Amino acid sequence: MSSGADVSLVTVGRRGPAAVLTLDSPANRNALSRALVEQLHAALTGAMADDGVRAVVLTGAGPVFCSGADLKEQRAGAAPGAVGLPEVLTLLLEGPKPVVARVNGAARAGGLGLIAACDLAVGPAGASFGFSEVRIGVAPAVIAVPCLRRMDPRAARELFLTGETFDGVRAQQAGLLDRAVADGELDATVDALVESLGRGAPEALAVTKRLLRELPGDDLQEDFRRMAAVSAERFASAEAREGIAALLGKRRPSWAAAGS
Numbered sequence: 001m002s003s004g005a006d007v008s009l010v011t012v013g014r015r016g017p018a019a020v021l022t023l024d025s026p027a028n029r030n031a032l033s034r035a036l037v038e039q040l041h042a043a044l045t046g047a048m049a050d051d052g053v054r055a056v057v058l059t060g061a062g063p064v065f066c067s068g069a070d071l072k073e074q075r076a077g078a079a080p081g082a083v084g085l086p087e088v089l090t091l092l093l094e095g096p097k098p099v100v101a102r103v104n105g106a107a108r109a110g111g112l113g114l115i116a117a118c119d120l121a122v123g124p125a126g127a128s129f130g131f132s133e134v135r136i137g138v139a140p141a142v143i144a145v146p147c148l149r150r151m152d153p154r155a156a157r158e159l160f161l162t163g164e165t166f167d168g169v170r171a172q173q174a175g176l177l178d179r180a181v182a183d184g185e186l187d188a189t190v191d192a193l194v195e196s197l198g199r200g201a202p203e204a205l206a207v208t209k210r211l212l213r214e215l216p217g218d219d220l221q222e223d224f225r226r227m228a229a230v231s232a233e234r235f236a237s238a239e240a241r242e243g244i245a246a247l248l249g250k251r252r253p254s255w256a257a258a259g260s
Contacts, residue, residue, distance in 0.1 A: 009024055009036040010022065010023060011061075012047070016258075017053070017054035017055060017258065018100070018197075019050065019055075019056050019057070021056060022059050023058075023060040023065070028070060029064040029066070030061065030065065031067050031069065031071070033070035033073055034070070034078055036070075040088055044088065044091045048096060048097055055100060056098070057102050057190060058092075058100070058102065058118060059102035059104050060103075061104075062105070063105045064106045064107070065107040065111055065115075065127075068108045068111050092114070093117050093146060094209075096202075096206035097202075098120065098197050098209065099119050100190055104123075104186070105127055107123075108131075110143055112131060112176065115177070116146040116147040116149070116151065119209065119212075121177045122179045122186060122193070123177050123179075123181070123186070125167065125181060128166075129168070130166065134160070134163045135163040144160070150176065152174050152175045155170075155174035156174070168180035168181075198257030201239040201255050207234060211227065
């Protein structure tokens with residue numbers, strides 16, 4: 001598939017309160033070409049800035065979620081793009097809105113990095129996963145940043161070093177997936193997660209993403225000091241005033257997404 005800017009490799013849709021970003025390059029198994037990475041970064045940036053979007057769902061077209069780096073581009077020595085995988089992973093990790101990975105099928109290498117950088121991840125129990133880097137003479141370097149933040153260290157050690165493939169059940173046990181489900185349950189599970197996320201206040205979700213990323217720190221008392229300040233700020237916020245009033249009044253908060 002051409003990597004020209006005129007070819008759409010990432011499609012953007014809506015599903016309830018969520019923006020759905022689909023890696024749409026099935027001809028090369030949704031490989032992370034320079035063009036796809038740039039388009040994914042642009043789509044994520046737009047979704048994170050859209051006040052009408054409460055969560056983001058990241059998925060793939062066809063039977064594969066993402067096969068990792070575009071090896072044909074790598075072999076040809078393609079020049080780096082304006083943005084690369086580190087920028088995409090950073091946006092997934094640090095963006096203010098929760099991101100759910102809807103892992104529609106197999107994933108390899110860089111595709112696992114995308115999954116690990118999402119806040120929640122759901123995939124088929126029978127899907128195939130693998131850190132295949134060592135088997136082609138490279139290392140899972142960039143994706144180790146999100147993967148080692150998410151996965152059980154012992155599982156990561158074995159799977160990184162052996163390059164063996166594993167299924168969704170093992171992916172859940174290793175911490176890569178939050179839920180490994182039957183094929184027919186994928187959409188219902190993702191929809192339920194999005195619905196639950198839509199019940200959260202937008203600013204509160206962003207703050208919660210940040211504390212999940214930052215804690216634990218190096219010093220216990222410093223963690224308590226910082227989090228006491230965060231707690232006080234949140235209880236004084238307009239979102240909290242509305243949320244508490246809604247709870248006591250047995251009504252839906254004004255900031256809850258429609259249908260949540």
